[in-house]
Amino acid sequence: MMTVYKTDNRVLHEVEEMDPGVWIMMTNPTMEESQEVAEQYDIDMADVRAALDEEESSRIELEDGYTLILVDIPATEIRHESKNYTTIPLGILLTQECIITVCTEETPILQHFIERRVREFSTKKKMRFVYQILFRTAAMYQSTLRIIDKKRTDIEENIGGNTEDEDLVNLHELESTLVYFATSLRANGVVLERLSRYKRLEQYPEDTELLDDVIIENKQAIEMTMIYRDIINGTRELVSSVINNRLNNVMKYLTSITLVMAIPTIISGLYGMNVSGKWMPLSNTPYGFGIICLGTLIICILILLILRKKNML
Template identity: 70%
Template sequence: MVKYYKTDNKLIHEEKEIGNGVWVQMINPSVSEGQYVAEQLNLDIEDVLAALDEEESSRIELQDGYTLILVDIPTIEIRHEKESYTTIPLGIILTADEIVTICTEDTPVLHTFIQNRVREFSTKKKLRFVYQILYRTAALYQSDLRVIDKMRTEIEERVGNDTREEDLIALHELESTLVYFATSLRANGVVLDRLTRYKRLEQYPEDKELLGDVIVENQQAFEMTSIYRDIVQGTRELMSSVLDNRLNTVMKTLTSVTLIMAVPTVISGIYGMNVDVKWMPLAKTTHGFSIIIFLTIVICVILILILRKKKML
């Protein structure tokens, strides 16, 4: 899908075709749509469709007549029938008169621009537009990181009471997500560093200030990712230790019960042997059976007291 937008008098409206000062928004475009935009703006089709490859890394490429900027943005995907976070590429192409964004999804990073909720937004000020996109990207990372930390907190509250193996799997997925975030934020930081030396398009003084804010927000998101990853790793290790300790407790209890039950089993087994009655103690004694049962109970009670003293029960 390809749409064209332009701002006039600080209001954004949709255009019918490409023109000067137009923002070309491409959402999961087909090859034919990519070829059309590439021909209209004299772009390389591979650069136009580069953001559709999920393995593309963040970078800046200076081409003849235009600049390609690729950054990673956070998004939601369904994994194991649950919502999880990952990152996808967002392509930005700057020409002399137009700006093109390419993404496989209709990302919330760009929603605020279409809804005209960004101050001082203009499709004609292309470099500022890029910085505003990157600022929204860093803010979205931080928002998703807070959600991830809330999910971790909910799992951590169940430690020791209702700890389940599913929680370990969920923590592992959160840790994987944070690894993706850290990698993407680090790569985005390299792109931002290159943008500080970008001289191809005109930069206004406020643009440089905005770029500084973007760098700060991106660095803050990266630090949040590192902190949350360490916390998730610690929570996962704690939960794993709790599950191991719970298993050890169960095994210890079962061993103690087996040891106690072995006493009457051994005694009854001995008296059940096919030998002469005269060799069996208490065989001819009055109330011999009751005495044997009483002695068995006494031995079991003594064994229970010993096990409790040693905290085996």
């Protein structure tokens, strides 16, 4: 899908023609749409469709007549029948006439501009628009990281209750997401550093301050990712230790019960042997069976007391 927007008097509206100063938003575009944009602005087809490859890494390339900026942005996906977070590429193409964004799916980052929730936004000020996109990207990373930490907190609160293997799986998913985030944020940071050095890209003086803010927000997102990753790693070890401790307690109880139940089994086994009765104690004594049962019960009670004293029960 391809949609063309333009700001007039600070008001964004959709237009039909690709006039100078427009923003072309391409969401999972077809080959025909990609070909149309590539021919209109003399852009290499591979660069137009670069963001559609999930394996593409963040980078910036200065070509004749246009500039390609690729960054990773947060996105959601379904893994193990649950909603999780990942990163996808977002391509930004700057030409002399317009700015083009390419992504495989709709993202809240661009929806903020469509819904007119970004101040001082203009499709004609291309570099400021790029920095505003990157600022929203860093802000979305931070917002998603807070959601991830909230999920971790919910799992941690259930540790004292019904902790299951599913909690370990969920923590592993969160930790994997933070690995993706950390890698993407570092790559985005390299792109931002290069943007601050390139003089070919025309920008207004106030845009430099906005770029500095973007760099700071990106670094803060990296720090949050590392902190939350360490915390989740500690929580995962805690959950694993709790599960192992409960398993050890179950095995301890079962061992104690087996030990107690072995006493009657041994005694009844001895008296069930096919030998002469005169050699078996209490075999010819009145109430011998009751005495043996009582003695067995006393021995079991003594063992229970000993095990309880040693915290085995």
